[in-house]
Amino acid sequence: MMPQSANVIWLDEAGRTDVPRVGGKNASLGEMINTLGAKGISVPMGFATTSAAYWWFLQANDLESAIRVAIGHYVDGNVSLAETGRAVRSLVLKASWPDELAMEIASFYRTLCENSGKEDVAVRSSATAEDLPDASFAGQQETYLNVRGERELLAACKRCFASLFTDRAISYRQVKGFDHMKVALSIGVQPMVRADRGGSGVMFSIDTETGFNKVAVINAAWGLGENVVQGAVDPDEYVVFKPLLSDVALSPIIEKRLGGKEIKMIYQEGEAKTRNVPTSKIERSSFVLDDEDILTLGRWAVVIEEHYGCPMDIEWAKDGDTGGLFVVQARPETVQVGRDLSVLKSYEIRSRGAVLAKGLSIGDSVITGRVCLIESPEQIEDFVDGSILVTGTTDPDWVPIMKRAIGIITDHGGRTSHAAIVSRELGLPAIVGSHDATQRLHSEQEITLSCAEGDEGFIYEGAAEYDVKEVSLRNLPETETQILLNLANPSAAFRWWQIPADGVGLARMEFVISNHIKVHPMALVEFDRVQDDDTRRKIESLTSGYGDKTEYFVDKLSRGLARLAAVVHPKPVIVRMSDFKTNEYAGLLGGETFEPEEENPMIGFRGASRYYSPSYRAGFALECRAIERLRNTLGFDNVVVMIPFCRSVAEADRVLSVMAENGLERGVDDLRVYVMCEIPSNVILAKDFASRFDGFSIGSNDLTQLTLGIDRDSDLLSDLFDEQDEAVKWMISNVIQEAHLAGAKVGLCGQAPSDHPEFAGFLVDQGIDTISVTPDSFLAVKREVAAAERAHSESAA
Known part of the structure; x- marks a missing residue:
């Protein structure tokens, strides 16, 4: 002492x-x-x-x-x-x-x-x-x-x-x-923590871009942490769902993104105590942290945040000799903590030029402006005020230049890099980790920087046209009818966490498959049947690091859906099993090998009919494995499964049997299974369908198409396609009555309430339980439903 x-x-x-x-x-x-x-x-x-x-x-x-x-x-x-x-x-x-x-x-x-x-x-x-x-x-x-x-x-x-x-x-x-x-x-x-032989990084106890407070975001790189903080490397990124971390039986890691990690900082003897060296191929293709380390850090983030009573910015290191994890710094997060959560601001791009480069989005806005490409802070005199700064990376010496910019783009760095932190503090949109923006862009070039489309930020050629919407979440009316969200893009899901929705009425599995997985599931099950060399190379590249190619599908799908489920947890999230048409399936990597050509895919081999078919049954098994992992391993038991385009009661029985074979049995572990109501047979035999499913979700687009006999994509008949047609309304009214008599819930997830909020009044009059709408129309529909409920109550009195 x-x-x-x-x-x-x-x-x-x-x-x-x-x-x-x-x-x-x-x-x-x-x-x-x-x-x-x-x-x-x-x-x-x-x-x-x-x-x-x-x-x-x-x-x-x-x-x-x-x-x-x-x-x-x-x-x-x-x-x-x-x-x-x-x-x-x-x-x-x-x-x-x-x-x-x-x-x-x-x-x-x-x-x-x-x-x-x-x-x-x-x-x-x-x-x-x-x-x-x-x-x-x-x-x-x-x-x-x-x-x-x-x-x-x-x-x-x-x-x-x-x-x-x-x-x-x-x-x-x-x-x-x-x-x-x-x-x-x-x-x-x-x-010293021997992170030079291990890894290190930064962790935030909230989502740094949206302020979503139920997740912790961890960045990690090999070696000392200076490269992560300075943005000199593209780190791994892990997202952990905090409310489920207390259950040690669960592993609520809802995203694992592999970073490039091209260099690492190590110790050396001499005057310069550290130096950067290239990482090995194995290091670049491997995650710095295993799942147990990720969960440990996530739990630490919860403890530290609860102790300090505010969101925290935490630096951590892993000792390569002992394997021990350490916190080496913790400070209050200073950007999102000051955000007004009662106001929701959103940007929507109407028209844009070609994509010039992509990276991680910092912030959630859109700007247009001219590029000013600067290689070092010594060129501060060359920077043109009001330009978009484009450079390789930034450190604190860049701050005087960054203050004069309207947006920032860097080649390197992650969400916890210097460029990202300072951009947030200055209120500037930024795209970091673009890899090659300095090669693709040039000074005085007019571009659009978009951070409004999810985790991925886009740099578009020219000045895009976009709308800015700002709405207040204060004084929203209460409604007996529950208003849910339609969501598809996991990367953009956190943007909507402020909306006081009653759940997610439609989570589209197809978006995750087409945008995040990109490979036809049967091409992973039967990879040997894929003959095209270029397609094989692309699939091999995407599935690199997975010993079993089918595990790639299950892992990506379960985590992608987890991001959607996290936004409203513990409220229900209805996940629709894949509803591609054959021409859409064929567009996936390897899909042409497994898909037939159909004259009319809209009413062809789609939905439930695929799930028990020998040609896709193994692919559906992967979907079931992903849902089972989503509910039982990641912990999102608020997920409800929904079966689309189920044509007959016999087909319903066959699908439920296949699901049970793959670990998804209705009623076991409180699993609820809904059916889409989008075919007249679903209405006519509503009582029979209700005995097999826990609820109906009316897909008003397809139901209108099949009730009126109109191809919803036909330009020639577009003026006849009307979801408020009396025949369609009769269908909706009848299925609600029959379902309620059978004790089943009924919701609607079609486009009609989003496009025509007054249509919500009709649904309220019919006694619908839930209405699911796009996020941008939530407030209008919520108010319309409240007004309809008041009118309905007054007329009843």
Whole structure:
């Protein structure tokens, strides 16, 4: 034990209220060591210099007045930011340590080495105006890794003091209104976690783009974490559903995205303590974390968030020698926490040019503008204000340029990279990890940057036309009729979490298959039958890393549907089993080998008839395996299965039998099975169908088509296609009555209420249980239903 000191303390002597003494970073580390260690969270023990030590260092070298004068010249506009920062840092670096302070730091270091058995330490800066709820100061001060020996330690500590006056730190404090001479710097010293032999990264306890608060997002790369923070690598990304993490029998990892991870940072001897080296092919094709590590970090995110009472930004590391996981930093998330959740803003692109590049979307807006391609922050004078900044990657030196941009595009980086963090804080849309935007775009080129289409961001040629909608979620009326959402795109699902929907009435499996899986399921079951060499290569590439190609389908489908189910959990989510037509199935990779040509696919080999057919039964088995995993392994037992285009009662029996053979038996584990009502036979024999299914979902598009005998895609007959035709309304009215008599629920998931909110009034009058609509029409339909219910109640009275 060391004697009590005002200048150097052990981290466990600090807590969350000690920001003025040891800065935000060290206060948080001390808080976690003291309070969360008992809950299983591992934080490396260490020591910290205090703000008193910083002021002592400045006073001993008579630096305060000199720094104040230099900053004053900058504030008055007499010298540039670069000149000021350079001058102040030089003053600090040339200063000498007070002997007593130097000896005290060295003594703590020796004790730390004895206790940990390690001489290599990480030396981190922790400012007293850092990691506050409204100011993150992300990456502003320096960290020095792999520091060994007392001389190197003192030199690194002095460089940390100097980093309080980097150009970006001075500029940030000026913008935020902090007095430069009232901010002190503490230094945290901890034993090195051998992440150079393992991995590291960043974790947010909410979705960073939408503010969805039920997930934790984890980024991971091989080696030290600086590459992830700086955006120098494209990391793995894992998304964990927090409400289900408490059940150890479940594995609620709803997304695993493999990153490129082209380089990793490791330790080296010499003046430069770290260096980047290329990763191996195995490392690039492998996930940094296994499922157990992902779940552990997810649980830690929940514990840390609950303790601090706010969303958190957490840095973690995995020791390659021991396999141990550690939290090395935790700070409040500063962007989404200030968002107005009562207002929903959405962007819809009406027309656009060709796709020039893609990457990860940061934010949820759309902008158009001209490119300004800059290779380094030294070219700051070349940047044109109001342009879209395009570059390889960014670090804190880029902040002065980023503040002058309207949008940002980088070749490298993930959602927790510097470019992503700063873009959010500045309120700028950004696309990171585009891989080759600097090669595909050029200065003065007009482009559209779209972050409004889900996790993937798109760069379009020219100025796109788009609409912006902003609606208030305040004072929504209550309705007895439940209003649900139609969802299809897992990547965009989190955008709608603020909508107070009663569930998801239609989750389209086809979108996940066509956009995320891309391969015909039978081409995975019977890969040997696929003869086209190019198709085989594409399938081999997509399924790389899966020993069994069918596992690729089950894994991708279950996780894709999980993102849809997560948005409204624990409310019900009705997942429709695949309802491609044969020409659509044929468009999947390998599909032509397995699909017949039909004259009229719309009423051909589709829906239920496929599920028990020898030509697709094995493919349907994969769909069932995915649903079983979604419900029982990932934990989303709020999922209801729905069978489309079921033509007869006999067919219903055959499908239910095949489902049971594949682990999905109605009533077992509370599994509910619905049937689409889209064929006149479903209405005529509603009582019989109701004895086999738990509910009906009226597909008004197909029901209209088959009731009126009109091809819904025919331009020639488009004026006759009317979901409000009296014959269609008779069908809807009758199935509702028959279903209710049989004790079955009835909903409608067609397009009519979205396009014609007044149609909702008719449905209310008929006593429908649920109406499922597109997210953009939810509010209008909700209000229309409320009005219809009031009118219905008044007329009944």
